[in-house]
Amino acid sequence: MKTFNSSFNRLLIVSYRLPFTIQQTDEGPEILQNSGGLVSAVLSMAEQMGQNQEKSATKIHWVGHGDSSLQQLDPSALENDTFVAHPVFMDEAVHKGFYEGFSNDLIWPLFHYFPSYASFKEHDFDCYRQANIRFLEELTALIEPGDLVWIHDFQLMLLPDLLRQAMPDTSIGYFFHIPFPNYEIIKLLPRTWRQALIEGVLGADVVGFHTTDYVQHFMQSVSEVLELPIIGQRVVLPDRSIHVNAFPISIDFNKFNTIGQDSEVFATQQYYMNLLRHNKIIFSVDRLDYTKGIISRLQGYERFLIQNPDWHDKVTFVMTVVPSRDKISQYQELKREIEETIGRINGLFGTIGWRPIVYSYRSLTFTELLALYTACDIALITPIRDGMNLVCKEFVASRHDLKGVLILSELAGAAQELRDAIIINPTDTQEVADAIKQALLMPLAEQESRLLHMRKHLQNHNVFRWSHNFLTAFNDMITNSTDLETDLPIQPFITAFGDARKRLLLVDFDGTLAPIVNDPAEARPSEALKTILINLAENSDVVVISGRNRLFLEKTFTDISVYLVAEHGAFLKKPDQPWERLDLSTDDWVDPVRLTMNQFVDRFPGSFVEGKETAIAWHYRIAEGEDVEGQAIDLAAQLRRVSSSIPLTVIQGNKVVEVKPAKHSKGTVAQTIAEQKPYDFIISIGDDTTDEDMFRQLPNWAYTMKVGSGVSFARYRLARQQDVETLLLRMNDVLIEA
Numbered sequence: 001m002k003t004f005n006s007s008f009n010r011l012l013i014v015s016y017r018l019p020f021t022i023q024q025t026d027e028g029p030e031i032l033q034n035s036g037g038l039v040s041a042v043l044s045m046a047e048q049m050g051q052n053q054e055k056s057a058t059k060i061h062w063v064g065h066g067d068s069s070l071q072q073l074d075p076s077a078l079e080n081d082t083f084v085a086h087p088v089f090m091d092e093a094v095h096k097g098f099y100e101g102f103s104n105d106l107i108w109p110l111f112h113y114f115p116s117y118a119s120f121k122e123h124d125f126d127c128y129r130q131a132n133i134r135f136l137e138e139l140t141a142l143i144e145p146g147d148l149v150w151i152h153d154f155q156l157m158l159l160p161d162l163l164r165q166a167m168p169d170t171s172i173g174y175f176f177h178i179p180f181p182n183y184e185i186i187k188l189l190p191r192t193w194r195q196a197l198i199e200g201v202l203g204a205d206v207v208g209f210h211t212t213d214y215v216q217h218f219m220q221s222v223s224e225v226l227e228l229p230i231i232g233q234r235v236v237l238p239d240r241s242i243h244v245n246a247f248p249i250s251i252d253f254n255k256f257n258t259i260g261q262d263s264e265v266f267a268t269q270q271y272y273m274n275l276l277r278h279n280k281i282i283f284s285v286d287r288l289d290y291t292k293g294i295i296s297r298l299q300g301y302e303r304f305l306i307q308n309p310d311w312h313d314k315v316t317f318v319m320t321v322v323p324s325r326d327k328i329s330q331y332q333e334l335k336r337e338i339e340e341t342i343g344r345i346n347g348l349f350g351t352i353g354w355r356p357i358v359y360s361y362r363s364l365t366f367t368e369l370l371a372l373y374t375a376c377d378i379a380l381i382t383p384i385r386d387g388m389n390l391v392c393k394e395f396v397a398s399r400h401d402l403k404g405v406l407i408l409s410e411l412a413g414a415a416q417e418l419r420d421a422i423i424i425n426p427t428d429t430q431e432v433a434d435a436i437k438q439a440l441l442m443p444l445a446e447q448e449s450r451l452l453h454m455r456k457h458l459q460n461h462n463v464f465r466w467s468h469n470f471l472t473a474f475n476d477m478i479t480n481s482t483d484l485e486t487d488l489p490i491q492p493f494i495t496a497f498g499d500a501r502k503r504l505l506l507v508d509f510d511g512t513l514a515p516i517v518n519d520p521a522e523a524r525p526s527e528a529l530k531t532i533l534i535n536l537a538e539n540s541d542v543v544v545i546s547g548r549n550r551l552f553l554e555k556t557f558t559d560i561s562v563y564l565v566a567e568h569g570a571f572l573k574k575p576d577q578p579w580e581r582l583d584l585s586t587d588d589w590v591d592p593v594r595l596t597m598n599q600f601v602d603r604f605p606g607s608f609v610e611g612k613e614t615a616i617a618w619h620y621r622i623a624e625g626e627d628v629e630g631q632a633i634d635l636a637a638q639l640r641r642v643s644s645s646i647p648l649t650v651i652q653g654n655k656v657v658e659v660k661p662a663k664h665s666k667g668t669v670a671q672t673i674a675e676q677k678p679y680d681f682i683i684s685i686g687d688d689t690t691d692e693d694m695f696r697q698l699p700n701w702a703y704t705m706k707v708g709s710g711v712s713f714a715r716y717r718l719a720r721q722q723d724v725e726t727l728l729l730r731m732n733d734v735l736i737e738a
């Protein structure tokens with residue numbers, strides 16, 4: 001594995017928020033670094049990247065939104081030993097539409113599966129784009145060759161592609177901190193927005209999510225929205241590919257483990273326990289948000305109190321809600337509902353000496369937070385949806401005493417890792433009530449064993465591992481960027497090919513041997529590929545199997561000793577022999593089909609009809625007009641109704657609708673050829689729908705390969721047309737070595 005510092009010069013982090021607060025001191029303003037997980041992770045990355053470098057080179061540049069007060073500051077005030085802050089300023093109105101509007105009122109609710117809270121405003125999307133462009137302007141002034149730019153979160157989904165367009169050689173990473181929802185949710189976005197957001201993210205070289213579910217959802221959207229091929233963890237573009245994977249974020253385990261034992265934390269913890277008369281403590285802390293499941297948590301606790309009167313006066317729920325966005329009516333309403341519910345529960349069950357819920361609406365100091373993590377008997381973390389949730393990980397890490405129980409919602413990303421928590425569904429009030437009771441009664445030995453498992457996991461999967469894995473994915477991408485994009489097990493395949501005695505290669509032409517071009521007459525295989533085919537044909541039977549007519553194929557493959565199959569199997573030409581016509585059907589169907597197709601030529605300028613000897617095709621690759629794709633489907637439907645004395649096949653291919661007699665297909669001819677000799681190695685490669693007949697009709701041990709995306713009968717996949725050449729080259733090399 002390459003080391004980080006061999007690949008990158010400086011690290012530039014871009015996130016909506018700068019992780020600093022500015023404090024006025026006697027010496028003037030000073031930046032104070034926040035101590036969040038991202039900052040710790042980034043600091044460790046900087047250390048890894050800059051082991052042998054001058055200190056100034058290892059400083060991390062952090063680009064984030066700055067409010068206008070920062071504009072007055074001297075730039076030197078925005079730098080400390082580790083960081084240089086680069087505030088991005090923008091017009092207040094743009095910021096409002098970008099942050100409060102598109103980010104918080106659309107993406108946040110939608111991506112957390114609250115579509116009814118989402119507000120779709122064109123103006124906000126416009127502001128979102130403008131704000132992303134403002135970030136771009138700041139970045140382009142900053143970037144130097146060799147820098148690694150790591151962009152964070154849902155506020156900056158357009159930025160990776162904007163940066164790729166502006167500075168194509170930049171190394172760009174992107175990490176998404178909230179859930180990526182399934183395609184049914186993404187589909188709610190207007191087409192142009194969803195396309196822009198997904199294309200935006202794909203500007204990066206490496207894209208990270210918290211869980212494999214989010215990765216799958218993203219990949220599904222990539223394939224539905226942009227129809228791009230996906231091979232394993234890569235999205236394949238014509239000129240590069242993007243590595244997409246799960247990198248579950250975590251915490252600085254040692255920090256929480258150590259501070260959990262700090263004397264000030266201990267004193268505060270004892271103070272709380274005394275105040276609460278050594279009752280059992282249930283603790284929760286969340287930002288005020290509808291995704292956090294605060295109301296259903298309260299309902300679960302209420303149900304527990306109703307069903308377990310013997311626990312009254314013996315348990316206290318310490319619920320802290322951290323103020324957030326409470327100027328917005330939806331959040332004000334949520335706050336009111338939370339406070340009413342708490343008031344009702346306390347009124348119903350409380351006594352002069354016992355408050356069932358101790359509620360505060362404020363932020364805790366770090367010491368208070370740690371004191372509550374270590375004082376509580378139960379951490380009750382029940383979001384309705386959460387990208388990861390770090391609070392539950394921090395609770396586990398701070399429990400060096402191996403006491404306490406974590407109750408965790410299955411809808412938090414963290415539930416995929418912390419399997420030894422009591423996992424609940426937060427909307428199931430009874431399940432929450434039962435989990436509270438189970439936790440209160442849990443024997444110490446079981447608490448200890450569950451915590452030990454979870455702590456061991458977090459010790460290994462800490463925030464440093466997260467950033468390390470992300471950077472490693474980067475290095476691997478760069479090292480392997482010219483690799484073949486395929487899911488084929490290459491080594492066994494090459495060995496099988498080299499060892500075979502009788503080999504058959506069946507290869508489609510357009511989109512397989514030759515790239516797709518606007519004018520079909522211009523399609524050509526590269527000279528390098530022709531040479532490979534000439535070499536391969538010396539030791540194997542190579543068949544070019546196409547829908548093209550005889551003349552075109554013969555002209556394209558003059559002097560190459562390959563078999564040619566024209567018009568989807570209607571004609572066969574063996575090396576050095578004349579053409580054989582395999583299809584002898586009547587042609588009473590041609591005229592009505594041509595007539596219908598000509599009507600479409602009139603409607604869509606640029607499209608044309610190609611008449612072959614046994615087939616007829618309408619090509620619309622460069623056709624102009626509305627919804628050509630939809631109209632092509634209509635044409636195919638009309639053509640299926642044409643009456644004829646023989647059965648016909650209507651093929652909807654890559655920008656072409658074609659009609660031919662049903663009797664012959666690439667499948668029938670491939671099967672006939674495959675049965676003529678005792679082949680012990682067969683490979684067939686194709687990209688189009690007609691190649692599916694071939695994949696279906698060849699023996700199931702044959703290596704069938706689909707080029708590009710889409711459903712297929714093929715066993716394997718090659719991502720791009722260029723991969724065909726790379727694969728054939730490797731096959732050729734093994735024969736030369738032998």
Ligand code: GDG
Binds near residue numbers: 037322362387388389
């Ligand atoms: C996004 C995703 C994902 C909370 N209250 C207080 C306080 N905190 C600290 C906690 C923790 C952090 O804030 C909250 O962690 P989350 O995991 O909820 O993270 P967010 O940044 O809100 O949200 C989330 C995360 O990104 C990371 O990718 O896990 O799913 O929504 O560190 O300790 N800290 C103090 N007082 C408080 O009252 N001092």
